[in-house]
Amino acid sequence: MTALIEFVEILRAAGEITRLRLLALLSESELSVKDLTEILDQSQPRVSRHLRLLTESGLVTRHAEGAWAFFRLSDEPGASILVEHLLEQLDRTDTVLQADVGRLDAVRRDHRARAATYFSKVAKDWDRVRSLHAPESAVEQAILDMMDGQRAELFIDLGTGTGRMLELLDGHFKKGVGIDSSREMISVARSKFENTGQQHVFVRLGDIGQLEEYRASADFVMLHQVLHHFDDPGQALQNARYTLKPGGKIAVVDFMPHELEFLREEQAHRRLGLSHAQMVAWAGAANLRVSSHKEIPHNKPGGGLTVCIWHLTDQS
Numbered sequence: 001m002t003a004l005i006e007f008v009e010i011l012r013a014a015g016e017i018t019r020l021r022l023l024a025l026l027s028e029s030e031l032s033v034k035d036l037t038e039i040l041d042q043s044q045p046r047v048s049r050h051l052r053l054l055t056e057s058g059l060v061t062r063h064a065e066g067a068w069a070f071f072r073l074s075d076e077p078g079a080s081i082l083v084e085h086l087l088e089q090l091d092r093t094d095t096v097l098q099a100d101v102g103r104l105d106a107v108r109r110d111h112r113a114r115a116a117t118y119f120s121k122v123a124k125d126w127d128r129v130r131s132l133h134a135p136e137s138a139v140e141q142a143i144l145d146m147m148d149g150q151r152a153e154l155f156i157d158l159g160t161g162t163g164r165m166l167e168l169l170d171g172h173f174k175k176g177v178g179i180d181s182s183r184e185m186i187s188v189a190r191s192k193f194e195n196t197g198q199q200h201v202f203v204r205l206g207d208i209g210q211l212e213e214y215r216a217s218a219d220f221v222m223l224h225q226v227l228h229h230f231d232d233p234g235q236a237l238q239n240a241r242y243t244l245k246p247g248g249k250i251a252v253v254d255f256m257p258h259e260l261e262f263l264r265e266e267q268a269h270r271r272l273g274l275s276h277a278q279m280v281a282w283a284g285a286a287n288l289r290v291s292s293h294k295e296i297p298h299n300k301p302g303g304g305l306t307v308c309i310w311h312l313t314d315q316s
C-alpha cells in the first residue's frame, strides 16, 4: 500500500506524454538513454530529466554501466502492477506510440548489426573449441537433465558471454541475470534478449571479482566455460558462492585436464582444464559440497576436450 501523497507523486510521474511514451517503450525492453533519445527525438537532457522523475517515483529502475545508463520497468510488485495497468489502458495503435515502436525496431536492428559484426570475429575461435569436445547438444542436454525440474527465483549466469545459458535454462528461473566483464559480449547478449522482449532476463557488465550487489541473492548460479579463464578458479568460485542464498546451488561446466596448449595463446585460457580433485578442494574451501558430477567425453582420436558438469550445494 502506498501513502496518499506518495501515490499522487507516482501518478504525476506517469501522467505526462513523454513519460508515458517512455513507460510504453520500456515495457518492450531495457534501453539506454542514448537509445531513448534517438527514439523520442528529443534532447538528451530532456529525456534524462523525464527518466529521473520516473526513477524517483519508483516506476523505473536505473542501472549505470560506465558512461552509459540503462533503464527498465521496476520489478517491485506494487510499481509493476500499476504500470501494467496504466499501459493496458493505452491504445497502442495511437500514431505517436506506433512511430515510437517503429524507431525502436530501427534501434534494435542497429544493435543486432553491431553485435553480429563483433561476434563474427570471435565465432571462428569458438567453433574451433566446440569441434574439440562432444556435441554442444549433448552437453546442453546433460545440463538440462541436471536441472531435474528445479526452478530458481533468481538465476545468475556468471561470465554469460552471449547469454546462451540464460536461453537454455529459460523456464527454470523466474528472473535471470547474466554478468560478463566484456562490453562486447554483453552487447551481443543484450541485443539477443531485447529482440525477444524477455523482461525477466537481463544482462549486466560486471566482474566476478566484484559481485557485492548480488550478495546472498541467488538460488542458482552457473559458471559455464568460465573458470578456466582464471589463474585462481578457487577464488572465483568463492566469489560466486557469495551470491548464493543459504542452501543455493552452483553448476560449473568446464573442461577436464587436457594438453591443448594453444588454447592459452588463442583463447586466453589460464588453466588447461580443471580436475575433479581440484573442484572438491575449491568447493570445500568455499563452503560448498560437490553433490554430483558428470563427464561428457570427447570422441576425437587425436585428443580433444572432455567436458564435466559439477553440481555444488551451499553448506551454510
Ligand SMILES: C[S@@+](CC[C@H](N)C(=O)[O-])C[C@H]1O[C@@H](n2cnc3c(N)ncnc32)[C@H](O)[C@@H]1O
Binding pocket: 158, 159, 160, 161, 162, 163, 164, 165, 179, 180, 181, 182, 185, 206, 207, 208, 209, 223, 224, 225, 226, 229
Ligand atoms: C568462454 S566464454 C563462455 C561464455 C558463456 N558462459 C558460454 O558458455 O557461452 C567466457 C566468458 O567469461 C567472461 N569472463 C572472463 N573473465 C571474467 C570476469 N572476471 N568477470 C566476468 N566475466 C568474465 C568472458 O568475457 C567470456 O564472455
